[in-house]
Amino acid sequence: DIQMTQSPSSVSASVGDRVTITCRASQGISSWLAWYQQKPGKAPRLLIYAASSLQSGVPLRFSGSGSGTEFTLTISSLQPEDFATYYCQQANSFLALTFGGGTKVEIK
Amino acid sequence: EVQLVQSGAEVKKPGESLKISCKGSGYLFTTSWIGWVRQVPGKGLEWMGIIYPADSDTRYSPSFQGQVTISADKSINTAYLQWSSLKASDTAMYYCARQPARHYGMDVWGQGTTVTVSS
Numbered sequence A: 001d002i003q004m005t006q007s008p009s010s011v012s013a014s015v016g017d018r019v020t021i022t023c024r025a026s027q028g029i030s031s032w033l034a035w036y037q038q039k040p041g042k043a044p045r046l047l048i049y050a051a052s053s054l055q056s057g058v059p060l061r062f063s064g065s066g067s068g069t070e071f072t073l074t075i076s077s078l079q080p081e082d083f084a085t086y087y088c089q090q091a092n093s094f095l096a097l098t099f100g101g102g103t104k105v106e107i108k
Numbered sequence B: 001e002v003q004l005v006q007s008g009a010e011v012k013k014p015g016e017s018l019k020i021s022c023k024g025s026g027y028l029f030t031t032s033w034i035g036w037v038r039q040v041p042g043k044g045l046e047w048m049g050i051i052y053p054a055d056s057d058t059r060y061s062p063s064f065q066g067q068v069t070i071s072a073d074k075s076i077n078t079a080y081l082q083w084s085s086l087k088a089s090d091t092a093m094y095y096c097a098r099q100p101a102r103h104y105g106m107d108v109w110g111q112g113t114t115v116t117v118s119s
Helices: none
Strands: A004-007 A010-013 A019-025 A033-038 A045-049 A062-067 A070-075 A085-090 A103-107 B003-006 B010-012 B018-025 B033-039 B045-052 B057-060 B069-073 B078-083 B092-099 B113-117
Touching (some): A004 A085, A010 A019, A019 A085, A033 A062, A070 A085, A085 B045, B003 B092, B018 B033, B018 B092, B018 B113, B033 B078, B045 B069, B057 B069, B078 B092
Parallel strands (some): A010 A103, B010 B113
Antiparallel strands (some): A019 A070, A062 A070, A085 A103, B003 B018, B018 B078, B033 B092, B045 B057, B069 B078
């Protein structure tokens, strides 16, 4: 299996802050990485696919970058509705489309 | 509107069998993959497996191979996740989600089905 490691596991930030979350793959996955947002009691929501492509309807303050084994999700100016847990998922190997452990973005 | 609607919450005893469903609408069901994701209360997301309803090509995570069965009935736009003998450790929320293409992400999610296994 390809292992996905996210860091940090949690981050405290204020409205307006720039937040960056990192996801590392245990082996190269080209650009086949997705990012999701999940709020308590809700299903996840796709934010980014193919490492840097913004899913339709997702605000432009979200962006993704990276390739190979290291990827980042950046929220350029944190808004109140962005406090949630974020997950990465590798989409390279259909043997197991593994998720990262999650990063909780909390209010400072 | 593209949506996936899952069957309702289930409460079962250990050893019982269960089949939950995920019905797609608003798009051509046979042109996308349907995946299943487990979330244990308070924990992260775990990818279980995926099926292509057009030909029932199915892939399982090694962690779930042999523990569950994924199937689909394209005539009624429905995918299924089933257990033959539930364990307490199967207690979780289960989501189905659409994956439009192999390297894409899961772009449309069902509302989730809570499965509680308790004696």
